[in-house]
Amino acid sequence: MEINFTALLLAAITTLFAGFIWYHPSVFGTIWMRENNFTKEYLSKGNMLKIFGFTYLFSLMITIPLMSLTIHQSGAIGMVGGPPLIESAKPSFQAFMADYGMAFRTFKHGALHGFMAGLFFALPVLGINALFERKSWKLIFIHGGYWILVLTLMGGIICQFA
Known part of the structure; x- marks a missing residue:
């Protein structure tokens, strides 16, 4: 199984495109700003190169476990010791991969697992932090919904093409 790094790079950029739409003022951006007590003036002072650069870097980091x-x-592949040891794996591994190497490798299947990662991992993590930070339920659901959407898209892209 070859890893398609282009697919990982593409999957990582979905956080930026989805965020542009999700946090747009005509979608959830106005509510997000109000719930965080942000003003346009305050947000305009951010270093956008740093914000977008690290967002992309962190998104690339997410693609690996996803x-x-x-x-x-x-x-x-992990059971035989990873990619470096595939060539020396027993014939049973080669037979398994010949039979099932592309099983469940669809956008739909990856999207399902990405959705579950968002719902059962990202949302609870964000929720716990937000509760201790005394953030509103609106903010929890805005951020949680965003990550459910993004992980769904990323999972689909990764499963189909990586």
Whole structure:
């Protein structure tokens, strides 16, 4: 199983495109600003190169574990010691990969696993932080919804193309 790094780079950029739409003032941006007590003037002072650059870097970091969650063959590869040891794996591994190497490798399947990662991992993590920070439920659901959407899209892209 070859890793398509272009697919990972593409999946990572979805956070920026989805965020542009999700946090746009005509979608959830106005509510997000109000719930955080942000003003346009305050937000305009941010270093956008740093914000977008680190967002993309962190998004690339997310693609690695998401690949393991969405591509089931990753577990089989891990059982033989990872990509460096595939060539020396027993014939049973080669037979398994010949039979099932592309099983469940669809956008739909990856999107399902990405959705579950968003719902059962990202949303609770964000929710816990927000509760201790005394943030509103609106903010929890805005951020949680965003990450559910993004992880769904990322999972689909990764599973289909990586």
